[in-house]
Amino acid sequence: MQTEISILAAQLIFMQIVFQIAFLLLAAIGIYFFAKKTAEIKRNIFLGKDEQLNDQSGKRWRNLILLAFGQKKMFKNPLVAIMHLIIYVGFIIINIEVLEIVLDGLIGTHRLFLPYLGSYYTFLIDFFEILAFAVSIVCVIFLLRRNIVRIKRFISSDLNGWPRSDANYILFTEIILMGLFLSMNAADQVLQNMGAEHYHTTGTFIVSTHLTPLFSTLSVNGLIILERTAWWLHIIGIFAFLNYLPYSKHLHIILAFPNAYFTRLEVPGKIKNMPAIQNEVLYAMQPELAPVDAVPPASFGAKDVFDLSWKNLMEAYSCTECGRCSTACPANSTGKLLSPRKIMMSTRDRLEEVGININRNGNYKEDGKSLLHNYISTEELRACTTCNACVEACPVSISPLEIIIELRRSLIMEESNAPQEWNSTFSNIENNFAPWKFSPDDRDQWATEMQ
Amino acid sequence: MKVKTMAEMMAVGETPEVLFWVGCAGSFDQRAQKITKAFATILDKVGIKFAILGKEEACTGDPARRAGNEFLFQMMAYQNIQVLNGYGIKKIVTTCPHCFNTLKNEYPELGGTYEVIHHTSLLQQLIDEGRIKIKEGGEFKGKKISYHDSCYLGRANNIYEAPRKVLEALDAELVEMKRCRTNGLCCGAGGAQMFKEDEPGNKRINMDRADEALETGAKVIAAACPFCNTMMTDGVKNREKENEVAVLDIAELIASNMQ
Numbered sequence: 001m002q003t004e005i006s007i008l009a010a011q012l013i014f015m016q017i018v019f020q021i022a023f024l025l026l027a028a029i030g031i032y033f034f035a036k037k038t039a040e041i042k043r044n045i046f047l048g049k050d051e052q053l054n055d056q057s058g059k060r061w062r063n064l065i066l067l068a069f070g071q072k073k074m075f076k077n078p079l080v081a082i083m084h085l086i087i088y089v090g091f092i093i094i095n096i097e098v099l100e101i102v103l104d105g106l107i108g109t110h111r112l113f114l115p116y117l118g119s120y121y122t123f124l125i126d127f128f129e130i131l132a133f134a135v136s137i138v139c140v141i142f143l144l145r146r147n148i149v150r151i152k153r154f155i156s157s158d159l160n161g162w163p164r165s166d167a168n169y170i171l172f173t174e175i176i177l178m179g180l181f182l183s184m185n186a187a188d189q190v191l192q193n194m195g196a197e198h199y200h201t202t203g204t205f206i207v208s209t210h211l212t213p214l215f216s217t218l219s220v221n222g223l224i225i226l227e228r229t230a231w232w233l234h235i236i237g238i239f240a241f242l243n244y245l246p247y248s249k250h251l252h253i254i255l256a257f258p259n260a261y262f263t264r265l266e267v268p269g270k271i272k273n274m275p276a277i278q279n280e281v282l283y284a285m286q287p288e289l290a291p292v293d294a295v296p297p298a299s300f301g302a303k304d305v306f307d308l309s310w311k312n313l314m315e316a317y318s319c320t321e322c323g324r325c326s327t328a329c330p331a332n333s334t335g336k337l338l339s340p341r342k343i344m345m346s347t348r349d350r351l352e353e354v355g356i357n358i359n360r361n362g363n364y365k366e367d368g369k370s371l372l373h374n375y376i377s378t379e380e381l382r383a384c385t386t387c388n389a390c391v392e393a394c395p396v397s398i399s400p401l402e403i404i405i406e407l408r409r410s411l412i413m414e415e416s417n418a419p420q421e422w423n424s425t426f427s428n429i430e431n432n433f434a435p436w437k438f439s440p441d442d443r444d445q446w447a448t449e450m451q
Numbered sequence: 452m453k454v455k456t457m458a459e460m461m462a463v464g465e466t467p468e469v470l471f472w473v474g475c476a477g478s479f480d481q482r483a484q485k486i487t488k489a490f491a492t493i494l495d496k497v498g499i500k501f502a503i504l505g506k507e508e509a510c511t512g513d514p515a516r517r518a519g520n521e522f523l524f525q526m527m528a529y530q531n532i533q534v535l536n537g538y539g540i541k542k543i544v545t546t547c548p549h550c551f552n553t554l555k556n557e558y559p560e561l562g563g564t565y566e567v568i569h570h571t572s573l574l575q576q577l578i579d580e581g582r583i584k585i586k587e588g589g590e591f592k593g594k595k596i597s598y599h600d601s602c603y604l605g606r607a608n609n610i611y612e613a614p615r616k617v618l619e620a621l622d623a624e625l626v627e628m629k630r631c632r633t634n635g636l637c638c639g640a641g642g643a644q645m646f647k648e649d650e651p652g653n654k655r656i657n658m659d660r661a662d663e664a665l666e667t668g669a670k671v672i673a674a675a676c677p678f679c680n681t682m683m684t685d686g687v688k689n690r691e692k693e694n695e696v697a698v699l700d701i702a703e704l705i706a707s708n709m710q
Binding site for chain 2: 076266267268269270271273274277278280281282285300301328330331333334335336337338379382383384385386387388389391392405407408409410411412413418419421422424425426429430433434435436438440441442443444445446447449450451
């Protein structure tokens, strides 16, 4: 009898250790691959040109708090903003529960925090459960908005293929994760009531208690299997989601923060100066100022992702493809090919392609492609009115306009690729000092008419 | 009235309070010339000593820069800054939001730093100071006016209130379009679009905006940019509403209604 019990105890301890090791492996693999991909993304972002964006840290922190934490721009549409906020707050706060789950998994405990928190524990889990329930409801509403209500920015052809599935996968996954969390708690409560070993008394949980009738007919063993399965699927789901993030539009939950911090602080109307050309012109006008060893710059504007700034590239990864920019864009809303959202998505696609190229070859091997032409066409670029509506609309302060201008610079200055009307405009400005073909002598004609 | 150039003022040892930067549209475009004249008349009436550069003024380079032709922009900027600095210009007022944006935001790092003000801001100041007084029972009293936000004043430079404050002084009923202020819809002219045909699409941008303006039922569409003015005028004409709805610059509205 004695030996039988000790064999059983040994078996249990053995099983426990197996689960702990399995958990450790799962966590290690999950974190390793996430870290690897994160490092790749960081490397890709820094393929961009250097740009100093560290000044005025006070203003930058303010942007981070207002735009990223506070989601200020989302509140242009309060109803959607509140729904999004529920998912976002739910996501962050429920992660505290994930901390317990992870520690339980590693140490081999069950509800580690319970003895320390006492009755607060039930209160805390209740709060998580309410959030989990609210998150699920909002995810359902968001699925309906995307697939049944068919809001214009969601049915746009920008999202054809993977991006549309991506958005749906995320919402489905969230619902499943929340469902597992609630099922796990429900099974736990039934087990508590049956007095099963290891299932400490917590009191009833506010949402999952309503699920307990579903499980009440199951045996103790059946319930334990159910509870453990939900627990494992939940945490496996979380690690899977972590690794899905870097391939998804959902990366914005991380990058929105640095993106808001490093956002440009200058007035939106100001276009980035090109000191190289400023000097070229200066030396042409005042040759005495030209240094003897002045080297003309290799190229102008951006043809490929390497020519953009690292901030532009980070923005491409921060974009959540919501399409507020394209809805606000005067060109897009009047049926032109240009879509600021697509500009960001194309930039990310090209950058990912370059990243894969580097992974494969050690260094970037010329693939005969470029962001300009292969991913973004001249027709798109030429439709922009530089009105800043896209920049204003973006909840995470992305500027598609900056990329458009850089690509236009390459088109004009590297390829002399301009519509005929623009060529005339340029030559008029150069020769007559006005975009139209008027004689500069008539510039003050109006004044003489006033006499 | 006699509008003096900087050269003429310098010759007699005078300095103006402010330089009026007319801009290409204001100088050459027949419709925009009326805005220029209206604004010059206001300046003259309130007794502000101003000068223009006359033949020495040149395109700021805004359309060139936005089209992607940085070389041309830098050439124009160099030339203009030489002239402006040569005259020791301190303060500039302009009726064009594009010139305003370039002079104010883009010239400083190229060596041209001035106090630059858009004419709607100056008009607001003059009204606040009581230097501009609006006629009693003016022609726009109680009439619906809708203000179209210029992108280069609004989103680009965060100027939304000045033009509206000026319009309020007319005692008119200010009606907003569906998309206004930070959400204002572009007229379609910016980014050098003014100088080329629209790209293929299903509607012209200026038609979209003009329709939105007409929906308000306003009798006057107020603009603060010569390019917006052209675009909106074309849109209204296209809908054959030009006899019922006028597109006017804020300077014109004030000039015809001040005491």
